[in-house]
Amino acid sequence: MYLSSTDFIGISLDSFDQELNTEKRTELERDVFAPKLFRKNAEIVISKLEKYLADSSIRGLALTNPYELLQAAKDLMTEEHECIASLDEEKLGEIIDLYIKTGIQVHSPGYMGRQFSGVIPLAGVIDFISSIVNQPSSFYEAGQLPNVVERIMADELNRFIGWEPERFAMVTTSGATLGNLTALLAARNDKFPQIWSEGISGVEGQYRPAIAISEDAHYSVCRAVGILGIGEKQIVRLPINREKQICIEKVRPTLLAAEERGLKVFCLVASAGTTSVGAFDQIEELAEIAKEKNLWLHIDGAHGASLLVCDQLRYKLKGIEKADSFVWDAHKMMFLPAVCTLLFYKNKEKSYGAFRQNASYVFEKEPDLYTEFDSAQQNFECTKRPLIMNLWVLWALYGKALFADKIEYLCQLTEQAYRILKDEPDFQTLHQPEANILCFRYLPSNLYEREFPDFQVAIRNRLREAGKFFISKVDIDGIGALRVVFMNHQIDTDHFRMLLSEIRKTGQELLTKQKI
Numbered sequence: 180m181y182l183s184s185t186d187f188i189g190i191s192l193d194s195f196d197q198e199l200n201t202e203k204r205t206e207l208e209r210d211v212f213a214p215k216l217f218r219k220n221a222e223i224v225i226s227k228l229e230k231y232l233a234d235s236s237i238r239g240l241a242l243t244n245p246y247e248l249l250q251a252a253k254d255l256m257t258e259e260h261e262c263i264a265s266l267d268e269e270k271l272g273e274i275i276d277l278y279i280k281t282g283i284q285v286h287s288p289g290y291m292g293r294q295f296s297g298v299i300p301l302a303g304v305i306d307f308i309s310s311i312v313n314q315p316s317s318f319y320e321a322g323q324l325p326n327v328v329e330r331i332m333a334d335e336l337n338r339f340i341g342w343e344p345e346r347f348a349m350v351t352t353s354g355a356t357l358g359n360l361t362a363l364l365a366a367r368n369d370k371f372p373q374i375w376s377e378g379i380s381g382v383e384g385q386y387r388p389a390i391a392i393s394e395d396a397h398y399s400v401c402r403a404v405g406i407l408g409i410g411e412k413q414i415v416r417l418p419i420n421r422e423k424q425i426c427i428e429k430v431r432p433t434l435l436a437a438e439e440r441g442l443k444v445f446c447l448v449a450s451a452g453t454t455s456v457g458a459f460d461q462i463e464e465l466a467e468i469a470k471e472k473n474l475w476l477h478i479d480g481a482h483g484a485s486l487l488v489c490d491q492l493r494y495k496l497k498g499i500e501k502a503d504s505f506v507w508d509a510h511k512m513m514f515l516p517a518v519c520t521l522l523f524y525k526n527k528e529k530s531y532g533a534f535r536q537n538a539s540y541v542f543e544k545e546p547d548l549y550t551e552f553d554s555a556q557q558n559f560e561c562t563k564r565p566l567i568m569n570l571w572v573l574w575a576l577y578g579k580a581l582f583a584d585k586i587e588y589l590c591q592l593t594e595q596a597y598r599i600l601k602d603e604p605d606f607q608t609l610h611q612p613e614a615n616i617l618c619f620r621y622l623p624s625n626l627y628e629r630e631f632p633d634f635q636v637a638i639r640n641r642l643r644e645a646g647k648f649f650i651s652k653v654d655i656d657g658i659g660a661l662r663v664v665f666m667n668h669q670i671d672t673d674h675f676r677m678l679l680s681e682i683r684k685t686g687q688e689l690l691t692k693q694k695i
């Protein structure tokens with residue numbers, strides 16, 4: 180039997196009328212939305228987090244079998260009730276414990292593995308405000324302070340770039356992956372304006388649009404090329420040198436060869452801090468080539484752009500003001516909770532070129548005082564977290580030194596760790612560190628690499644399982660290596676030496692086991 184639409188409406192309205200009783204409303208107010216309960220819940224959370232932050236023991240990750248964790252999580256769920264279950268505080272506590280315990284322990288000196296950081300606790304507290312007041316920030320009317328503050332932070336950070344005020348733009352995005360995509364979209368639309376409406380087949384002539392990137396570019400750049408419809412086959416790989424930087428001498432010949440293959444390179448992507456080793460491409464030289472060939476120069480500074488705030492390290496990004504765009508992850512070396520990415524454009528006009536859409540329900544035909552502060556025309560997200568708030572509050576209260584001092588400490592520590600490795604004959608260094616990333620191999624004299632080709636990866640995995648140190652792995656020149664990323668200022672050289680002895684112990688155990 181089919182219900183006509185009027186029947187359907189009739190039925191639902193009837194049942195709605197019956198269910199609209201004040202008893203349910205009271206119940207909601209009493210148990211879920213009550214401000215007093217909010218305080219009580221928050222206090223439980225805060226006291227647990229305080230303990231977590233106070234624990235300075237060396238611990239990496241307690242890797243759990245996902246099926247066991249699945250069951251443990253299910254066991255914490257209240258059985259389905261007809262009405263709203265009353266709050267079980269004990270369960271709430273257990274859920275928080277499980278959440279904390281199963282994470283990588285980012286605040287411990289045992290965490291040396293990834294680029295997300297132990298956070299500045301106040302940033303977490305501000306993030307908590309964002310979750311309660313819920314001010315999505317793509318539109319000024321929904322997120323007034325976040326949109327104003329974005330302008331303040333843009334100007335504050337431009338002190339280290341040096342662009343003309345009012346001429347540049349800064350947009351926040353949910354991660355550098357999205358930031359890279361957005362910048363490359365702006366680049367594509369700038370150089371091939373017809374693609375937005377006509378699609379890639381609308382490009383006239385025999386040339387195929389192409390993008391030149393470093394051999395060591397982050398995978399998000401290749402992913403963006405796929406999404407943009409450029410096609411991965413149209414990626415021109417720029418060879419890298421021993422320092423893992425784009426080899427400047429080879430850029431022009433590589434671009435020329437691409438042209439001869441019928442490619443029209445319109446954009447060059449370089450890195451300020453590669454993910455693998457933290458190498459900085461030579462922006463100044465690349466900018467010269469980009470200018471000569473009329474290319475959009477984008478810098479993926481997800482990891483390394485934070486060095487801009489340090490007087491002693493800023494030189495690594497020399498020439499950044501010549502880039503057309505660059506991304507900067509504040510959730511990496513600015514020690515904020517994930518995510519907060521800043522995307523800068525030299526030319527403000529071009530920041531509006533990434534997305535060209537009209538939606539009458541949100542976009543005004545005639546901008547006014549308020550809509551002028553909307554960011555939705557420049558960012559992909561519609562509902563978006565007020566990403567800038569954590570950064571701004573810390574910056575406003577403590578100033579740039581909070582970030583600069585920690586970054587400088589971490590880069591110095593990495594340099595010292597490198598020197599320690601150099602003095603250890605059973606360890607091989609692979610690069611001079613440029614930032615806070617260091618890759619190396621453990622190569623004891625009783626190792627025959629051919630017999631144990633994935634020795635480094637095996638060490639890393641075993642260390643992870645042991646749960647004390649969390650480090651990562653990376654392929655360097657096609658061969659596995661160990662990788663540490665120092666994100667925690669509580670780490671000192673003693674911790675690093677401790678890590679090395681764990682690596683030795685683990686490595687020797689693996690070799691003994693292999694022989695049996």
Ligand SMILES: *Cc1c(COP(=O)(O)O)cnc(C)c1O
Binds near residue numbers: 354397399480508518
């Ligand atoms: C981390 C990283 C990315 C990806 O950024 P997300 O914020 O994780 O999306 C891109 N490029 C580089 C160089 C990175 O280090």
